[in-house]
Amino acid sequence: MSTRTAARAATRPSETGGLVRGLRGRAAGDALPFLVMAVFAVYMLAPLWWLLIAASKQRSDLNSTNPLWFADFELFGNIADVATHRDGMFLRWTLNSLLYAGVGALGATVFAGMAGYVLAKFRFRGRELLFNVVLGGVLVPATALALPLFLLFSNVGQTNSFWAVFLPSLVSPFGVYLSRVYAASGVPDELLEAARIDGSGELRTFFRVAAPIMAPALVTVYLFQFVHIWNNFFLPLIMLRSESLFPVTLGLYVWNSQATQQAAELRTFVIVGALLSVVPLIIAFLCLQRFWRSGLGTGGVK
Amino acid sequence: MMAQATVAARRSPRGAAGRGRLGAAVLLLLPFFVLFAAFYLAPVAYAVYQSFLKVEREGTFGAPREVFGGFDQYARVFQDDAFLASFGRVLLFGIVQVPVMLGLALLFALLLDSGRLRFKRFFRLVFFVPYAVPGVIAAIIWGFLYSPSLSPFGWLTERIEFMSGSVILWSLANVTTWMFTGYNMLILYAALKAVPPELYEAARMDGAGAVRVAWSVKIPLVRPALVLTGVFSIIGTLQLFTEPQVFRSLTSAITSTYTPNLVVFGTSNIPNFHLAAAFSVVLALTTFALSFGFLKISQRGVQA
Incomplete structure (x- = not known):
């Protein structure tokens, strides 16, 4: 001891x-x-x-006070000024962006989900060829399409229209790719067979049985397409002439160009508008972050 | 699983059920592929077609008409010094910016993955936030931060003219780095999380430090993810448009032919659509060639 x-x-x-x-x-x-x-x-x-x-500053404080700390807090007054400038043009742009991105991404997600599901779960001749063409589409940069799209739309006299920006955003080759990969590994064939034996039609089987299982992939497709459309700049810049059709990014770009050239009071509007246009995306991304976290969680906790 | 469904499908290929399945499959495929054909395939084909046309006039004042021009537009593309210079510019940009951005993204991903970092969730979120900022807005914000009269970093903007001809390329590179480092970090971090810990537990048992484990075990394992982020960064660099276009109203250092896409935009504004289409086609083919080349080179590295 x-x-x-x-x-x-x-x-x-x-x-x-x-x-x-x-x-x-x-x-x-x-x-x-x-x-x-x-x-x-x-x-x-x-x-x-x-x-x-x-x-949050009034115009006179912008140059004269500490740029990294609050002076007189005028954020809400500034927001009201932006919202009412030129009969609410900024609100119009925001609404346009929400339509282009919100509805466009929804359509793109549904169509991509349907196509991805068929490419994963149905066997037919030419399936791989179709899928490879879609994969090639993933690598085509969106900016390379903007000019030819403009030429095509100008042939039918539709360049300066809602549809010229909205319709192309309904296509998401990346969404088809992701949906196919997810459906192939995540949706069991037995489940589909069981639904068929129960007399469920093919369309019903997709929407009621397969789509809910594919939800995580579909949410990802939706968020990425939403951001892609919301951030899109080249296509609306090349297509649109009427201010009332602009998405918020293009509108702020025009104000910013005018602010530096002629009208200095536009500068505050650009700053406040930039803040307002970033907020919905950050909120959308907070959801994405939570979603990714759960996806990462399945990869093993360390 | 797969075999079962296949058998079931084959059993009644011509029956009523088989026809119903085929009809449903076509119905589900149709919306995407109609739109894909109209807004992806048709524009690509149309751009190629347009690039082989040229405008001809009868005499000096005759009506213009479009005729087949063969490779005339392409000959002009390759004689266009401004276009070639814009390519050189984005290549220089990419050679410096892409490795810096991906290097930082990899460092941050390894630190997140090291198990030694406090406030991991906070950092992961904060680094990703700039990705949610649209390119136009990011360029507007940095434009203000670079301007000596408004910038909170006056001591820096007094010494460096961020908007001057010799610095502007790197001021642009900073905007891109700010926007995309966190996004690439998350891709690499997801790849790191997918690596089974047993693979480097052994190295750790043998006494390898965290840096050693990261360098000789983790980085080789996430190589495919690194290649992927590399390809997307190369594509993004060649397509550079939004940020320089926004900066054009702030500085004369960015000309109308600063990047290849600015050339395309400027040419289509003239308007000379045939030449602009030829520029577009050359840019798209170069993008393909460089990203495939990068893929090939990085695969060869693995085999060696």
Whole structure:
């Protein structure tokens, strides 16, 4: 016993010493990653923080007060000014964007889901060929299509119209790809067979049985297509002439160009409008983040 | 599973049920493929067709008419110094910006994955937020931040003219890096999470430190994801348009031929659609060639 305690006493100092050293090393090892991430978090957030501050100031304070801290808080007054400028043009643009992106992404998701499901679950000649053509479409950059789309729409005299921007956004080759991959691995054939034996028609089987299972993939397709349409700039720029058809990005671009050239009061509108147009997307992405987190969770908890 | 369904489908290929299935399949496929043909395939074909036309006039004042011009437009494309220079510019941009952005994204993803980072969820969210900002808005915000009169970073804007001819390319690169680093980080992080921990537990047991594990085990394992982000970054770089177009109203350093897509846009505004179509086709083919080339090179690296 005495030898044991002696041995223990002999090892204890070095053990605790090791522990302390280990803790200190671990603290240093933890501090560096945190520091790196913190510095870049400032880089990521500073522009948006500046935008929030600038949007909350009255015009006269913009140049004269600390750009990174609040002066007189005028955010809501500024928002009211933007909303009423030129008979509510900004609200019109926001509504347009919500239509282009909200409805367009919905259509694109439904069509992509249907096509992806058939390409995964039905066997027919030419299936792989169809799928490969769609895959090629994934690699075609959207900007490469803008000019030829303009030429096609101008042939039917429809360039400056809602449809010229809306219809092309109903197509999501990436959505078909994702839906097919997900349906192939996630929707069991037995389930579809069972539904058929129960007398369910093929369309009903898709909408009632397969689509709910494919929901995670469909939500992803919807969010990515929503963001893609909301951010789209080249196509509306090349298609649209009437301000009343503009999406919010194109409208703010025009105001921004005018603000630097002639009308300085537009600058506040651009800043406030930029803030307002970013908010819906950040909300949409908070949902996406939660969704991705659950997707990542299945990949194994560490 | 698959075999069962196949057998069931084959059993009654000509029966009423088989016909019903076929009809349903066509009905489900039709909306996407009609729209895909109209707004993807047709524009591509039409652009190629337009690029082989040219405008001819009878005498000086005759009515213009479109005639087949063979490769005339393409000859003009390759003699257009401004267009070739715009390619050089985006290539220089890509050679510097893409590795910096992907390097940072990889570093952040490894730190998120290291298990030693506090406030992991917070950082993951914050780094991803700029991706939610539309390109137009991002360019407008940074345009303000670069301007000496409004910028909160006056000490920096006094020393560096961000909107001047020699710096503007890197000011643009900063906007792109700000927007897309977090997005690429998440793709790489998802790939890291998919790696089974046993694969590097062994290395850790052998006494390899976190840096060593990251370098010799984790990075090789996420190589496919790195290649994917690389391809998408190359495509994005060649298509650069929104940010320089927004900056054009802020500085004269960005000319109307600064990037290939600005050339396309400017040419179609003249309007000279045949030449613009030829520019578009060359740009799209170059994009294909470079992204496939990059894929091939990175695959060869794996086999070696």
